[in-house]
Amino acid sequence: MTEIVQDALLRLEGVYTNIAQYHILQSVDLMVPRGGVTMLLGRNGVGKTTTLRTIIGHWRAHQGRILFDGEDIARMPTPAIARAGIGFVPEDMGIFADLTVAENMSLAAISGPIHSARLDWIFAAFPPLKTFWNSEAGTLSGGQKQMLSIARAMVEERKLYLIDEPTKGLAPAIISTMAKALKDLKDQGASILLVEQNFAVAKALGDSANVMDDGRMIWSGEMAELNRDGDLQERLMGLSMEAH
């Protein structure tokens, strides 16, 4: 247990989040280790997005602690949380449609100008961003917008990436591009907390998994273990990964 605590980059302890009169998160515990991809799984509406938004500070935890790199960030304002080293890719992508691709990327680079090597790596992962570099982001296709959304988080090295359903509604070929980019990011030693409904992607990327239901964390363990156990998948999520 002590070893896990030392390795933890992010740790949620008994986190409760209310939105208006609704109790969305109810005593959520979650540990994200340094390095690798931690999956956050569960059916729609169980609190996965709320968990990410609570971590980044868009919604406030009413109880509990959120320890990031040893510091409690639960009461910190969102900009301070981001500057502590957390990159966020929201479910709605959050791109700035009136700004060009270049301006979106420039804005995401909070430490200064974008390093050319980093930009080359991003262009290699997402070639359309180079093609449409000076186009308004609002004119991009859905897949290209998602690429931009992830590229913005990747434009600088972050301690932790919070990524919410990056493959939602995308064509299989684009999903493959996304998965490869995230795999590259992971191979560079990045720590990623990933919400994903596409189980092929989850199986390919996930190292550990956490399953939520009804605002609570109901299972945590190795992704491989969940992957192997069809009964467990059925019990936790009401479906089998084999079917996907």
Added chain:
Amino acid sequence: MSAAPEHAPTMARLSLRDRIAPHMPVLLVPLLAIAGFLAIMNPASWLTLTVSGLAMGMMIFVMASGLTLVFGLMDVINFGHGAFVSVGAFVGISVLLALGHMTSAPSLFLNLGAILAAVTAAMLATGAMGWAFEKVIVAPVYGHHLKQILVTMGGLIVVEQLIIVFWGPEEIYFNRPETLKGAITFAGAAIEKYRLVAVAVGILVFVTMRWVLRRTKLGLIVRAGVENGEMVMAMGYNLRLVFVGVFLAGSALAGLGGVMWALYQEVITAHMGNHAMILIFIVVIIGGLGSVEGCFIGALLVGLMQNYIAFLEPKAALISNIALMVAILMWRPMGMIPVVKAK
């Protein structure tokens, strides 16, 4: 799984109509000027009215530009914006009256020095007032439009009464600085010197604002914040600080506009800002909430329309700008240059 193919987009040739459509708001200004020319049919009168309309539009733009950013970035409906116009006018004109020896001298250098002092004092006063207004009156009602309307309207009334307490209830008449009096004659048309100055100041403010918004990181943050403030904060930017800065700058610009408006009319009253708010709101709405470019074009249209109609059919002048707003909103319900909102 195979990787996504590289994109090699093929571009269709757009029709003339499709190519013109994005620039239509800009084209409306010369189109209105041409329509005015055809209706007036007197080149000298038309030129006088056009310069007058442009000058009026520039002054409305200066007053309204801060409000449109506050609307767009902070989602705040500030009915108290007119208070900054009035305070700016009173502070600025008080400075000008105190520097009577400079304004009455037939020296362009001394006159401009006096105006610079007046404008600086007005912008400092209204900037500081804007900072306090945001902290005390606006901050508690973020996200509550009805409360914003009520409380900022209340703030406007309080400020107007404070002006009456400090400067008295009477209208204050004054003369423009010596070298800005009178007119020059060009192509048979008499053009007031001050109106040319107002046009120059308006263009300078617009170019500066556009440069800041388009060419600086701060501008990027403001433009992105207008679209999706939550995401800007998630990138690590303190949007709250930017909010206060924009409110302060918008208030200072309203103060500048107040001085310009006062010099245009050569009389100031405690209610002058409140009266200007009708035109300011029309400009902000038809321009597209949050759009500085839209605000600029809208202000020019309002200025030209007001002057042309006042010449052609004085009784219709009052309703002409309302009719302009109705027509533009029927054409583009979100304003001429709508700002995309991620909400």
